Structures are given as C-alpha cells and as structure tokens.
Amino acid sequence: MARFKHYGPNTQGRDYAVGDIHGHFSRLEATLERARFDPNRDRLFSVGDLVDRGPESPRALEWLNQPWFHAVQGNHEVLTRQYVDQDPQLDPRDYLGSGGAWFMESPPSQQREYAERFAQLPVALEIETAQGLVGLVHAHCPFPSWTTLREYLSGALPYVIELEETFQWSRARLKARDESEVRDVRAVVVGHTPLRRPRRLGNVWHIDTAGWSEGYFSLLELGQLRVVQA
Numbered sequence: 001m002a003r004f005k006h007y008g009p010n011t012q013g014r015d016y017a018v019g020d021i022h023g024h025f026s027r028l029e030a031t032l033e034r035a036r037f038d039p040n041r042d043r044l045f046s047v048g049d050l051v052d053r054g055p056e057s058p059r060a061l062e063w064l065n066q067p068w069f070h071a072v073q074g075n076h077e078v079l080t081r082q083y084v085d086q087d088p089q090l091d092p093r094d095y096l097g098s099g100g101a102w103f104m105e106s107p108p109s110q111q112r113e114y115a116e117r118f119a120q121l122p123v124a125l126e127i128e129t130a131q132g133l134v135g136l137v138h139a140h141c142p143f144p145s146w147t148t149l150r151e152y153l154s155g156a157l158p159y160v161i162e163l164e165e166t167f168q169w170s171r172a173r174l175k176a177r178d179e180s181e182v183r184d185v186r187a188v189v190v191g192h193t194p195l196r197r198p199r200r201l202g203n204v205w206h207i208d209t210a211g212w213s214e215g216y217f218s219l220l221e222l223g224q225l226r227v228v229q230a
Helices: 025-034 057-064 075-084 092-097 108-119 146-153 172-176
Strands: 004-007 015-018 043-046 069-071 124-129 132-137 187-190 199-201 204-206 219-221 226-228
Touching: 004 146, 015 132, 025 057, 057 069, 057 108, 075 092, 075 108, 124 146, 132 146, 172 199
Parallel strands: 004 124, 015 043, 043 069, 132 187, 187 204
Antiparallel strands: 015 219, 124 132, 199 204, 219 226
C-alpha cells in the first residue's frame, strides 16, 4: 500500500481540488456541472472524508473507480478500518454520532470491501502543475517541508507513531493561525475543518466549506490556485 502518490501534469484540461464530501455526491455533481467540469479532460482531487453524514456514502466506491477522480485518506476513511478491525481506540457510539450508521448497518462483506479500498488510498499526494507542485493531505502537514513529508510517507524516514494521526486529524495550523510556508511545494490543500469560506494560511489552503452540510463545495483550480465560484 503506497502512502504517498505522485501525479504528472494534466496536459489536456484542468485540475481541481474539492473539500470534504461526506456522502453528498449529487451535490458535488451539481457543483461540477456548474463549473463545466469535463471528465474527459479534467481531473478532480479530493482531500478525503468521502463518507459518513450524507445519504450517498455507498457511492464512494463508484467515484473511486472513475479515472478522473483521486483522493487521499480522511479520518472518516480511517474510522471504517478501525470499526472492521474492532480497534479498541474506536468507541462505536462515537462513530455512530459521526455519521457511521450507514457503515455499521452494512453487511460485514461490504464493510470489508469499503474498508480495504479506503486503506489503499494514499495519506498524501502531489500534482505537477505548470507553476509547480501542489500537495494534498486531509488535515495537516506536520513537517516544515513537503520533501520531508514525501520522504516520511514513502518510508525513507523512521516511522513515528506520534505523527500518524496528525495527517488526518490535526487542526494545529488553524488553531495557531500559523502563516508559515511549507517549503518545497507551491501549495498544500487540506480539508477536515468546515469553514464559511476557503482560507489560506501561508501556502496552505483550507477548502472544506461544508458542502455536505449547510455550506457549499469549493473547487480550487490548481493551475492558477483560484477558487471557482460554482
């Protein structure tokens, strides 16, 4: 299982990133249609949390099978694995309260299918653009440089258990209002924390604008690093 993935440039169309989806794929489809997204030319990169809370969580595998859709692991993808493995760190009542009823009520064979597919998603990925690399991770880059993150997730640096949850759970940058730049990358795109509008701290873009709830889906066009108002 590769924990880090690299994507070359899109020479045919545009690349977009989108915030947390949480089982609202029809809403996202409407947003993509308004943005004139062309699946024959364009690519969509997700910061994770494809499932839970929304009514269409089972569609996640359908989307992951599309050649133009790519995602990193969010904390809700990790929760499915913990539930299947009966991880003692996961309280089923907490998972139920986080929108996991659809998963908990699925047959065990389907639970394993989803959890195994989600476990194959990278923790982080990077995309080449004409202006430089753009990185995606669900919640936080815990290193001062993207090169170090890449080396760590690729296995070139020692495993540090204290770091493992930060990629999918940490809100450290937002809490500290940290404006420092992550070196060796043009921009880092994250989700995890719902905001009223996209927010940039240093070169880190927070783009979860609660399209799965009372907000809207923000699409960040990666070539120009501009939010598409769709």
